[in-house]
Amino acid sequence: MAKILVTGGAGYIGSHVVKLLGENGYEVLTYDNPSIGHKWAVLYGDLIKADLANKETLRKVFKNLSLMQLCILQLLLLFQKVLKIL
Ligand SMILES: NC(=O)c1ccc[n+]([C@@H]2O[C@H](COP(=O)([O-])OP(=O)(O)OC[C@H]3O[C@@H](n4cnc5c(N)ncnc54)[C@H](O)[C@@H]3O)[C@@H](O)[C@H]2O)c1
Numbered sequence: 001m002a003k004i005l006v007t008g009g010a011g012y013i014g015s016h017v018v019k020l021l022g023e024n025g026y027e028v029l030t031y032d033n034p035s036i037g038h039k040w041a042v043l044y045g046d047l048i049k050a051d052l053a054n055k056e057t058l059r060k061v062f063k064n065l066s067l068m069q070l071c072i073l074q075l076l077l078l079f080q081k082v083l084k085i086l
Pocket residue numbers: 007008009010011012013014031032033034035036037038050051052053
């Protein structure tokens with residue numbers, strides 16, 4: 001199954017997205033600086049502590065992911081499955 005990158009995953013909305021993805025068997029990678037978010041809020045997968053403005057770290061993250069998919073597409077499919085909408 002695809003690994004999904006969640007930016008801001010240690011924050012309010014992001015941590016719920018990480019939890020929902022994890023509970024549904026998705027592999028998750030969280031990227032957060034974390035200026036506002038908290039490590040303890042990331043319940044699934046790894047947390048990369050870096051700023052989105054850090055091009056070098058972003059480059060490494062994208063390079064190491066074997067498969068990247070558009071997060072929004074994954075989320076739509078997930079919400080469709082979980083909430084039975086669309
Ligand atoms: N009711 C509550 O208890 C509660 C708690 C938190 C937030 N909220 C509300 O929900 C809204 C939406 O929450 P949200 O999840 O969009 O915001 P958030 O601030 O909770 O999450 C944003 C995340 O992005 C991270 N981040 C910010 N800039 C970054 C950067 N440059 N690089 C990497 N990471 C970065 C932060 O560390 C944080 O973890 C908030 O604006 C607030 O109004 C409510």
